[in-house]
Amino acid sequence: MLNIGIIGVGTVGESVIKILKENRDIISARAGKEIRVLKAAVRDLSKKRDVDVPLTDNADEILDDPSIDVVVELMGGIEEAYRIVSKALKNGKGVVTANKALLAYHRYELQNLAKDLPFGFEASVAGGIPIINALKVGLSANHIESLKGIMNGTCNFILTKMMNEGSDFKETLKEAQDLGYAEADPTFDIGGFDAAHKLLILASIAYGIDAKPEDILIEGIENINAEDIAFAKEFNYSIKLLAIAKKVDHKVELRVHPVLIKKDQMIAKVDGVMNGISVIGDRVGETMYYGPGAGGDATASAVISDLIEIARVGKGSPMLGFKRAMESSNLTLMPRSEIISKYYLRMCVYDRPGVLASIAKVFEKYDISINAVLQRPTNEESQKASLLFSTHLCKEEMIQKALDEIESLESVSSRPAMIRIEE
Ligand code: NAP
Ligand code: HSE
Numbered sequence: 001m002l003n004i005g006i007i008g009v010g011t012v013g014e015s016v017i018k019i020l021k022e023n024r025d026i027i028s029a030r031a032g033k034e035i036r037v038l039k040a041a042v043r044d045l046s047k048k049r050d051v052d053v054p055l056t057d058n059a060d061e062i063l064d065d066p067s068i069d070v071v072v073e074l075m076g077g078i079e080e081a082y083r084i085v086s087k088a089l090k091n092g093k094g095v096v097t098a099n100k101a102l103l104a105y106h107r108y109e110l111q112n113l114a115k116d117l118p119f120g121f122e123a124s125v126a127g128g129i130p131i132i133n134a135l136k137v138g139l140s141a142n143h144i145e146s147l148k149g150i151m152n153g154t155c156n157f158i159l160t161k162m163m164n165e166g167s168d169f170k171e172t173l174k175e176a177q178d179l180g181y182a183e184a185d186p187t188f189d190i191g192g193f194d195a196a197h198k199l200l201i202l203a204s205i206a207y208g209i210d211a212k213p214e215d216i217l218i219e220g221i222e223n224i225n226a227e228d229i230a231f232a233k234e235f236n237y238s239i240k241l242l243a244i245a246k247k248v249d250h251k252v253e254l255r256v257h258p259v260l261i262k263k264d265q266m267i268a269k270v271d272g273v274m275n276g277i278s279v280i281g282d283r284v285g286e287t288m289y290y291g292p293g294a295g296g297d298a299t300a301s302a303v304i305s306d307l308i309e310i311a312r313v314g315k316g317s318p319m320l321g322f323k324r325a326m327e328s329s330n331l332t333l334m335p336r337s338e339i340i341s342k343y344y345l346r347m348c349v350y351d352r353p354g355v356l357a358s359i360a361k362v363f364e365k366y367d368i369s370i371n372a373v374l375q376r377p378t379n380e381e382s383q384k385a386s387l388l389f390s391t392h393l394c395k396e397e398m399i400q401k402a403l404d405e406i407e408s409l410e411s412v413s414s415r416p417a418m419i420r421i422e423e
Contacts, residue, residue, distance in 0.1 A: 001033055002311040004096075005062030006040040007084055008075030009049055011180035012098055012123070013040065015296035016072065016303050017051045027304065031311035035304075038068055041075075063087045070094040070118070070310055072303060073102070076184055082106050089113045094316065096306040098123035098299055101188070104197035108210050111319040118316035120306025125198040126151055126275040128298030129291040130305065135205045135279070136321035142281025144206035146246040149277030150270050151198045153294030154182045154189035155221050155241040159258075160271040162229055163238060169222075181273055181294035191220035192241060192256040199243040199254055205321040206245065206279075207252050207331050217336045217396070219257035223417055227346060227376075231388055232260055238268040242422060251334035259422035260344055337397035342371070342421040344390050347406065348413045351378040351385040355411040359387070362405045366398040384413060390421060 006013050017037055020027060028034045040051070041059040049055075059075075062068055063084065071088035073081055073095065081102045088095050089110070094117050097103070103110070103124055110119065122132045126149070135144070150156050154176045161167035161175075173190065176182050181189075188194045196218045203209045221241050232239050237260040246253050261268045266288060270276035275293030280286045292298035310316075349355050356373075363370060369392040376386040391399070399418065407415045 002031065002035045002070060002307065003038045003068050004035060004070045004072055004307065005038055005065065005068040006053075006072045006074060007059050007062060008073065009040050009042050009051055009055070010074065010076075011296040012299045012303065013072075013074040014049065014051055015300035016074065017053055019297065019300050019304055027308060031308040033311050035307050035311055038065070059084050060087075063091055063093075068093060070096060070307065072307070073097040073099055074303070075099075076101065078102055078105055082110075085110060086113055089117055089119075092117070094118035094120075094310050096120040096123075096303055096310070098303055100124040100194065100197035100201060104200045104213055107201060107204055107320060114316060114319050116315055118310040118314070119319045120303075120310060121201070121319075122306050123299045123302035125201050126277060126289070127153060127291070127293040127295065128301045129275055129277065129289045129293070130302065131202065131277055131289050132205065133305075134287070134289060135202060136317070139279060139281050139284060139287070140321065142283045144245075144247070145280040145282055146244070147199075147202055147206060147277065147279050148242060148244045148246075148267065150240055150267060150275050151243045151277065151293065152189055152192075152195040152241055153273040153275060153292070154186065155192075155195070156270065156275070156293070157181060157273045158190070159221060159224070159239055159241065162224070163232070164271075166226075166229075169224075176273075179273070180296050190222050192218045193220075195241060195243040196256045199245060199256060203245045203252065203254055207247070208320075208322060209252050209254070209331060209333055211254060211333050215333060217255040217257065217339060221258050224258060224419070225417075227386060228344075228417070228419060231344070231346075231374075236263050237261060237421075238263050239419065240268060240270070242267070247331070248334065250330050250332065251338075252331050253334040253339050255336075255339060257420055259420050261422045337395065337400075339396040340393050341396065342391055342393055342423070343399055344388070344419045344421055345403075345416050346418075347387045347389075347416040348384055349387050350411050350413065351383055352411065356387070358409055358411060359406055362402050362409075363391075365405075366394075366402040368392075368394045368398055368402055
C-alpha cells in the first residue's frame with residue numbers, strides 16, 4: 001500500500017482523486033500495490049466537492065501524519081507551497097507536485113532537500129505530455145541542442161480561436177478559465193510567465209541552468225490585435241506563444257514570446273489547448289511531443305504516473321535528471337540583449353511626407369535591415385495609417401533601442417508593436 005495525502009482539491013486534485021478511484025484496477029496492477037488517499041487538505045471546508053476522502057483545512061495534519069508516504073501538492077502558489085513541500089521532505093516523505101511556479105523559483109533547493117527521496121513533477125510541464133520523463137530518461141544520452149514548444153494551453157486556446165474564429169480575447173480567456181485551463185491568476189498564462197516557469201524546469205534538466213523568471217526574456221499575448229491576425233493570415237503565418245531554449249556555443253538562450261511562424265511548420269499546427277514540444281538532441285535529431293497541455297484529467301494523468309513510479313521503485317531518481325552538478329558543461333545564460341531574431345513591427349503613424357524616411361533613418365542607425373514594408377490605407381477621419389515592417393536578423397538590443405527612438409518620433413502616435421518571426 002502507498003498512502004498519500006493531497007494538498008489542494010481543485011481542478012487537478014479532484015481529477016486525481018476521481019481517477020485513482022475509477023482506474024484503481026489498472027493503477028494497482030501497474031504500481032504493484034494500491035495507492036490510497038488517506039486525507040486531503042483544502043482552504044475552505046464549506047465548499048461543495050465531488051470527492052469521498054477525509055478533508056481537513058490544516059495541511060500540517062497531512063505533513064505530520066507518519067502513516068502518509070507521499071504528499072501530493074496541488075494547491076499552487078510559491079512560498080506557502082515551498083514551506084509545505086520542504087516540510088514534507090524534511091519529514092521523510094516523497095513529494096509529487098504539478099506546481100511549475102514553485103519549481104521555477106525553488107527547484108534547486110528542493111533537489112538538495114529531496115536527496116534520495118522520490119520527487120515527481122511530470123505534471124508541471126505540458127499537462128499530460130510525459131516530457132519530463134522524455135528528457136530525464138529517454139533523451140539522457142544526448143546533448144540537447146534546442147527545445148521549442150507551445151507550453152501554455154490557455155494562450156494556445158485563445159490564439160487559435162482568435163485566428164480561426166475571429167473570437168474576442170477576453171471572452172475566450174473566460175472560456176479557458178471555465179474549462180479549468182487557466183491559472184488561479186490568469187495573468188500568469190497570458191503574460192507568458194507560466195510558459196516561462198515550464199521552460200526553466202526543462203532548461204534545468206537539459207542544461208543544468210539555474211535561472212529565475214526575472215533573468216529571461218518573457219512577453220505575453222495581451223497586445224496581439226486583429227491587425228496582427230490579419231497580417232498573419234495574409235502572409236500564411238500562425239501566431240503562437242513559443243517557449244524556446246537554444247544552445248549557442250557556450251551560452252543558452254531562454255525566451256518566451258509570441259511568434260509569427262509559417263503555417264506549414266509542425267508546431268504551427270498545434271491548436272487549441274494542445275501543447276507541442278520539439279526537442280533536438282545531438283544524437284537522436286529532432287523528436288516531437290504533442291498532447292493536452294491543461295485540464296484536470298490530463299494533468300492528473302501525469303500526477304498519477306509519478307505516484308505509480310514511486311509505488312513501483314520506492315527510492316527517488318535524481319530530481320533534475322543529473323547525479324552531480326553540470327558545471328563541467330560551462331554553459332551560461334545568454335543575456336537577453338544578445339538574442340538574435342527577425343521581427344514584425346506594427347506602427348501607427350500620421351500619414352504625411354517624410355514619415356517613412358524618419359523611421360528608415362532609425363533603422364539605419366541601429367543597423368537593422370528591412371525585409372518588407374506594407375502600408376495599410378489611411379483612416380480618413382484620424383489621418384493615421386498603419387505601417388507594417390518585417391526585418392532581417394538583428395540583435396534584441398538593437399531592436400529595443402530602435403523602438404524607443406521610433407516611439408519618440410513626433411509622427412508616430414504610440415509605441416510600435418512587435419512580434420518575433422520564427423523560422
Ligand atoms: P485550483 O483549482 O485553484 O485548486 C487549488 C486547490 O488548492 C483548491 O482546492 C484550494 O482550496 C487548495 N488550496 C489553496 N491553498 C491552500 C492551502 N494553503 N492549504 C490547503 N489547500 C489549499 O488549482 P488547479 O487548477 O487544480 O491547479 C493546482 C496546481 O496544478 C497549480 O500549481 C497549477 O499551476 C498546477 N497545474 C494546473 C493545471 C490545470 O490545467 N488546471 C495543469 C498543470 C498544472 P479551496 O478549494 O478550498 O479553495
Ligand atoms: N494554465 C496552464 C496552461 C495549465 O494553460 O497551460 C497547465 O500547466
